[in-house]
Amino acid sequence: MNPRRIRPLNEAPERPGPVVYWMSRDQRAEDNHAALHARALARVRKAPLVVLFVLADEFLGADDRHFAFMIEGLRETAADFRERGIPFHLRRAGKGASVADVVVEALGDLGAGALVADFDPLRVKREWKRRVLDRIDVPAFETDARNVAPAWTTSDKQEYAARTIRPKIHALLPEFLADYPPLAKQSYPTALDGGEIDWAALMPDADIGALDVAPGASEARNALDRFIDEKLDRYADKRNDPNADAQSRLSAYLHFGQLSAQRAAWEVRARKPDSPGAAAFLEELIVRRELADNYALHNPNYDTLEGAPEWARKTLEEASRDEREYLYDYDQFHAAATHDEIWNATQNHARATGWAPGYLRMYWAKKIVEWTPDPATAFEIAVRLNDALFLDGRDANGYANVAWAIGGAHDRPWQKRPVFGKIRYMNANGCRRKFDVEAYLERWAPKR
Numbered sequence: 001m002n003p004r005r006i007r008p009l010n011e012a013p014e015r016p017g018p019v020v021y022w023m024s025r026d027q028r029a030e031d032n033h034a035a036l037h038a039r040a041l042a043r044v045r046k047a048p049l050v051v052l053f054v055l056a057d058e059f060l061g062a063d064d065r066h067f068a069f070m071i072e073g074l075r076e077t078a079a080d081f082r083e084r085g086i087p088f089h090l091r092r093a094g095k096g097a098s099v100a101d102v103v104v105e106a107l108g109d110l111g112a113g114a115l116v117a118d119f120d121p122l123r124v125k126r127e128w129k130r131r132v133l134d135r136i137d138v139p140a141f142e143t144d145a146r147n148v149a150p151a152w153t154t155s156d157k158q159e160y161a162a163r164t165i166r167p168k169i170h171a172l173l174p175e176f177l178a179d180y181p182p183l184a185k186q187s188y189p190t191a192l193d194g195g196e197i198d199w200a201a202l203m204p205d206a207d208i209g210a211l212d213v214a215p216g217a218s219e220a221r222n223a224l225d226r227f228i229d230e231k232l233d234r235y236a237d238k239r240n241d242p243n244a245d246a247q248s249r250l251s252a253y254l255h256f257g258q259l260s261a262q263r264a265a266w267e268v269r270a271r272k273p274d275s276p277g278a279a280a281f282l283e284e285l286i287v288r289r290e291l292a293d294n295y296a297l298h299n300p301n302y303d304t305l306e307g308a309p310e311w312a313r314k315t316l317e318e319a320s321r322d323e324r325e326y327l328y329d330y331d332q333f334h335a336a337a338t339h340d341e342i343w344n345a346t347q348n349h350a351r352a353t354g355w356a357p358g359y360l361r362m363y364w365a366k367k368i369v370e371w372t373p374d375p376a377t378a379f380e381i382a383v384r385l386n387d388a389l390f391l392d393g394r395d396a397n398g399y400a401n402v403a404w405a406i407g408g409a410h411d412r413p414w415q416k417r418p419v420f421g422k423i424r425y426m427n428a429n430g431c432r433r434k435f436d437v438e439a440y441l442e443r444w445a446p447k448r
């Protein structure tokens, strides 16, 4: 394990006892640097490794569909750890209970001697971690299992744009973009066994409808294989055509950590390095995705307009006085009840499946600026819809992309126009030039 992927979170003295991997963002057994680090630490300390997952009842507006996807995935991940002799403990932080309290209690019950956590720049996760660290006295570490180049090695500040972070990431890929070793089996004292988990009882009762993808680490690997075999070659040319089905549909797996981006990148490089789609795909999967983590890590206002660059806030402020032809509230947006059929179809697509094509997500977010009284409200509604609808929502990618679409983050000023000021603009004619809008509407326009 490259030590630069790990950072100590405290200076607590060595203590005997099991190493606990508090798994949160990276919900998989294999291809997981945090699990590998915890396993290696356990070996050195001649102590067992135990995995702990604490299920929050509420998370950034996640609905039953998101919980169902996550719980199904966790069921497979728990079995994967247990197959390797690694106990898996799942505890619930019920209504009103704090995840941090439950983690601290579990560490006490397990007699933990060290803690390994996966890295997550989102505020709520940092707050959980901070509250745990305040109350424990065992050595604790954080391991970046999400990014190919660990976020803290790439940059120590908020990057301006893809063009500024790209060379930094590319310089680190020879060091970090490698294959993973398997997670070695262990034998452990049965007293640490996590016990039976009643997965059915954890599943939401509501009908969760037709999800875009089936959950779990093995489904994620299948989806990756299918993408490389069937779509990668078309990715560069066709990914912006919402009818072409050329995107990977890996985002939900990546979001819940059921798939490692490094695994996806490694397989693309190993199996189809000369595919015309390889470079474009790796740009999105590594550069754009790691730019989003950089934004959330270094910008305390990553999920509001306040985090937007100064030029953008100024121009939007000026344009706030411009007249809006249509105004909608959250419920009207949510119901896909605007006057714009492309917007409604995208919203309907997301509502039905939990996913929407990347090109249309841009249009979808930008139009909200046009139909809300001010850009701060537009930002707030876009984040709320994004988190509620998309399986991959509640993610640094979502916040950074809303900040790009509405707040000009990682972008530059464009020609000034009403309502948008100098923020890059998109319109329906642009969509019509890019793809067969009628075919998309035929499939996804709400049937009223």
Ligand SMILES: Cc1cc2nc3c(=O)[nH]c(=O)nc-3n(C[C@H](O)[C@H](O)[C@H](O)COP(=O)(O)OP(=O)(O)OC[C@H]3O[C@@H](n4cnc5c(N)ncnc54)[C@H](O)[C@@H]3O)c2cc1C
Pocket (backbone or CB within 6 Å): 239, 246, 247, 248, 249, 250, 251, 252, 254, 255, 284, 285, 286, 288, 289, 292, 356, 357, 358, 359, 361, 362, 365, 386, 390, 392, 393, 394, 395, 397, 398, 399, 401, 402, 405
């Ligand atoms: C307004 C808006 C909101 C978005 N919200 C989210 C979100 O909540 N969660 C999310 O994961 N992505 C979000 N994206 C980024 C992107 O649209 C989706 O990641 C992508 O469409 C998901 O489909 P895919 O996995 O088939 O992507 P592919 O095109 O196959 O790309 C592969 C992977 O690369 C990464 N990626 C692709 N595009 C971007 C991008 N622009 N920025 C960062 N990473 C990228 C994703 O992890 C994606 O899964 C948003 C984009 C916009 C414009």
